[in-house]
Amino acid sequence: MTGRWRRISWTMLLLNGFLLTGTLIGNLAVTLGEASADELNAEALARAVVRINATILPDAQSAQTLGTEREGTGVVIDGSGLILTIGYTVVEAAQIQVTTGDGHGYPAELVAYDQSTGFGLVRAGLDFAASPMRIGDSESLKEGDAALVLSRHGPQPVQPVLVVGKREFAGYWEYLLDEAIFTSPPIAGFNGAALVDRKGQLVGVGSLILRDAMPGHATVAGNMFVPVSALKPILSDLLAYGRRQEPPRPWLGVTLREEQGRLLVERVTPQSPAESAGVKAGDQIVGVGGQRFSSLADFYRKLWGLGPAGVAVPLEVMRGPKLEPVTVRSVDRYRTLKLNPTF
Secondary structure, X not given: OEOOEOEEEHHHHHHHHHHHHOHHHHOOOOOOOOHHHOEEEHHHHHOOEEEEEEEEOOOOOOHHHHOOEEEEEEEEOOOOOEEEEEHHHXXXXXXXXXXXXXXXXXXXXXXXXXXOOOEEEEEEOOOOOOOOOOEOOHHXXXXXXXXXXXXXXXXXXXXXXXXXXXXXXXXXXXEEEEEEEEEEOOOOOOOOOEEEOOOOOEEEEEEEEEOOOEOOEOOOOEEXXXXXXXXXXXXXXXXXXXXXXXXXOEEOOEEEEEEOOEXXXXXXXXXXXXXXXXXXXXXXXXXXXXXXXXOHHHHHHHHHOOOOOOOEEEEEEEEOOEEEEEEXXXXXXXXXXXXXXOO
């Protein structure tokens, strides 16, 4: 590892960013100022970054879409081996192992999973020890800011990026963030990767790779990071109970696609409320709770506004030329997952 991790000048990183993303960076308001004096010790930061390998039982619900062998990155955030990652890497895991930069592996257990943010927490056992990374202020991060991405899987362990957007994100899997962080150029080893600001603090956790990271520039690829500001209000709940302590949102079990103003059902989760109600792939949802909606995000807000999990969700579904009412009895998503402690 020596030689790959070193003290890195932000000036160097930003210039590399110019080469990697061409005219995109040239169009951003990036101020170098006194960046040459502002250095980060990437080797020290890397000590808080681990690789995560998770094995999931074949009968787990998420195994159908995410597979039974998963790999990602995690970030140590306290002195007792608590590791923050993106939840889909570890959800329903029967076995978890974390591996440090020097190649030592340690068993870990799932501590918490948060459906709303997508965060996952695991804790490494045995004699695991690593200096934690400080959690920063993701709300202070601005478009045009330089940042580092640290990853333990993928071709490069440390890569410079620029923040190209902070905006709402609606995912096709019944997921919504009021404000997500978008960066470019794209990082291949993104899931669970640490987004680090100029202070050397953790400001985001990698979730997705996208072809349209920058609004109005469809060809600008990049990544979406979940901001750590979403973790702070729920961290005590996650540590004490394994999930946030508030009424769960209603879950239907549909994969949705927004296409030219239409909301199409792309997939229905087997044994989900939607399947039980007769919702099918190819259906077009045009109303929820007697209301029309303007976007996927607006659909989620209206859906979740009907009440907590268990509420009956009246949908209006277009099948060919016919408009049909379909009522889905929602459930608590957590009750459909295998979230027993791992060993």
